[in-house]
Amino acid sequence: MRRVVVTGLGVISPVGNSVNEFWTGLISGRCGIDFITKFNTEEFKVKIAAEVKDFDPLKYGMEKSDVRRTDLYSQYALAAAYQAVQDSGLAGIEPERLGVYVGSGIGGMITFVQETEKLMTSGPKRISPFFIPMMIGNIASGNIAIKYKAQGPCLPVVTACATSTHAIGEAYRAIAHGYADAIIAGGAEATITPLAIAGFTNCMALSTTNDPLNSSLPFDKRRDGFVMGEGSGVIVIEEYELAKSRSARIYAEICGYGNTCDAYHVTAPDPEAKAGTRAIWLALEEAGASDDDLIYINAHGTGTPLNDSTETKAVKQAMGEDAARRAMISSTKSMTAHMLGAAGAVEAIAALLALYNGEIPPTIGLKEPDPECDLDYVPNRARKADCTLALSTSLGFGGHNGCLAFRKV
Numbered sequence: 415m416r417r418v419v420v421t422g423l424g425v426i427s428p429v430g431n432s433v434n435e436f437w438t439g440l441i442s443g444r445c446g447i448d449f450i451t452k453f454n455t456e457e458f459k460v461k462i463a464a465e466v467k468d469f470d471p472l473k474y475g476m477e478k479s480d481v482r483r484t485d486l487y488s489q490y491a492l493a494a495a496y497q498a499v500q501d502s503g504l505a506g507i508e509p510e511r512l513g514v515y516v517g518s519g520i521g522g523m524i525t526f527v528q529e530t531e532k533l534m535t536s537g538p539k540r541i542s543p544f545f546i547p548m549m550i551g552n553i554a555s556g557n558i559a560i561k562y563k564a565q566g567p568c569l570p571v572v573t574a575c576a577t578s579t580h581a582i583g584e585a586y587r588a589i590a591h592g593y594a595d596a597i598i599a600g601g602a603e604a605t606i607t608p609l610a611i612a613g614f615t616n617c618m619a620l621s622t623t624n625d626p627l628n629s630s631l632p633f634d635k636r637r638d639g640f641v642m643g644e645g646s647g648v649i650v651i652e653e654y655e656l657a658k659s660r661s662a663r664i665y666a667e668i669c670g671y672g673n674t675c676d677a678y679h680v681t682a683p684d685p686e687a688k689a690g691t692r693a694i695w696l697a698l699e700e701a702g703a704s705d706d707d708l709i710y711i712n713a714h715g716t717g718t719p720l721n722d723s724t725e726t727k728a729v730k731q732a733m734g735e736d737a738a739r740r741a742m743i744s745s746t747k748s749m750t751a752h753m754l755g756a757a758g759a760v761e762a763i764a765a766l767l768a769l770y771n772g773e774i775p776p777t778i779g780l781k782e783p784d785p786e787c788d789l790d791y792v793p794n795r796a797r798k799a800d801c802t803l804a805l806s807t808s809l810g811f812g813g814h815n816g817c818l819a820f821r822k823v
Contacts, residue, residue, distance in 0.1 A: 415590040419823060421662040422502025422650030423763050424494035424600075428464035428643050428750050432497065436760075437767050440746055440775035441796045447626040447641050447751050453608050460615045461624045463606045464643035464751030466490070475561070483544050484557065485522030490646035490756070491554035491602035492561065499562060502650035503662060504596060509565040513597040514555045515585040516648060517571035517578055519755030519810070521551030523605045554602050558648075566594045572755075574810030575714070577601045578647060579758030583671035583818055589653055596656065600648035600759035614642060617681065621717065630752075631779050632715035632745035633722050633787040640716040643751030647759030649766075665766045666804070670703075670819030672696030681811050683720055687728035690807075693815040694732035697805060701819035705737070707803040710774055712765040713791075714809045715745025716752055721809060723786040728807075730789075742799060744777045744792040758808040762818055765804040769820055772800045 425432065428446025429439030439446070446464040455461040471481050474493035481489060495516065504512075525548040532540045547553055555570040567588055571581040578601025585599035614620045621629040621639035631637040657664055672693035678684040703709070714725055730738045746764045753760055768774050773796055780793040801822075808816045 416592060417654035418586050418589045418651055418668045419654050419657050420649050420651050420665040420668065420766055421657050422498040422504065423665065423766065424497030424501065424648045425760060425763055426466055426469065426490045426493050427645040427760055428466055431466065431469060433501070440749060440764060441773060443749065443776055443778045443794065445627055445749050445778060446643070447630060449626070450606065452606050458611060459622050460611055460620045462626055462629055462641060464641060465606055466645050483548065485525040485548045486604035487518055487522055487602045488554045488557055490604055491516050491648065492557055494600060494602065494646035494648035495558045495598050498598060498648045498650045504650055506660065507596050509563045511566050511595040512562065512564040513566035513585065513588060513594040514559045514564045514568045515571065515581040515597055515599040516555045516558055517581045517601045517755055518551045518554060518603055519572065519574050519577045520603060520605050522549035523607055523610055525549045527607050527609050558598055562598065564598065573814040574812055575752065575754055575757055576808040576810035576814040576816040577755035577758060579762065579806065579808035579816035579818055580673060582649065582759060582762055583673060583816060585651055586668045586671055589651060596650065596652035598648060598650055600646065601755045602646035603754040603756045604644045605754060606642055606644050611642065619718065628779060630717050630748050632717045632748050632777055633784060633791045634780050635782050635784040637717040637719060637722065639718055640747065641751035643753040645753050645760065646756050647763050649759065649763065664823050665770045666820040667823050668818065669821040670697035670701035672817040674815045676813030676815065678813050683724040683809060685724060687724045687731060689813065690725065690728035690809060690815045691731040693817045694728055694805065694807060697817040697819040698732060701803060701821060703803055708799065708801045709741040710765065710768050710799065710801045710804045711741055711743040712761045712806045713743050713745045714807050715747050715777065717747065723784065725807065725809065726787045726789055738789055742774050742790050742792050742797065744775055746775055748778045758806065758816060762806040765806040766820055769801055769804040769822055772798060774799050
């Protein structure tokens, strides 16, 4: 297997629309959650979300015609990809050796809802000819591939909240096994709509506290559900010797990946955490983790009652009790909320930056720890730590589990 490294990062998020703003927001403990501005929530039980603020697609290499013909989720993906490609300085890759693996858990829901309303009020002739290519879940990958002439493998993964973790993991394998030399990988989501908020509320997934600073509460015994977020995370990964030959900045090496399924329930995690445990163990095993490693884990940490205790169990079972207690763990969803299909990539970027910068972002709002969540979750304040290995875990509806491992180079 060839070595694979990360050379470019791009983020559009509720706490910042650049990597520097995002990282500063996390380390300072900034909460991106507030009352919803995208629609009137008077009739809604849930009134808060983590919206992207002050997003201007024209700042990220898009033309006005591109904006008119793309759903917001695709605009977020294009913007994050633009940042990541610029950051990497990627050049000289043969088109057939450059790939794109950018997924979305839901796709163009804003377009879907708008065009459905047109159909119901004005009839079929009013439906946009761009409806289908704006709405479909693969089109962010397609648009990015078109922009960067990437004619290699193009695989938009869809595994709910584990989407972009799997996209990065599968991209890693494609390069490691020689199917591509570089891949633009990640995920994007833009689903803060009345339909999505109502749907997630009615399946008992969202917090109904409606207090921006006390709703997304991973590992806290007061937690009652997750808060919806939006945005995109995209990274550029490439074969190590290629990156080295062009003197690229290397954030870290991707050294492990686990992909499993609970095969248990459509929304609830397996309480025994067997498959989640295995996903983490597979990543650690491939990474060659040892007792000498100082490990940081960016947890899935949704703030739902079942997820956090189950994930804690999975970490203990995968690492062993002693190693789990030595690890530093945080959930950046306490600040970004749950960005669904974008969450895995955005959180992988947080893990990469923690490794690269030697500082661990906190789990804010953690004031009353759940006795079943008894590990070190870096509560409320960032912490300096020279970690050698970082993990990012994701769990998705349908039982999808993913774990990425990154090592300092």
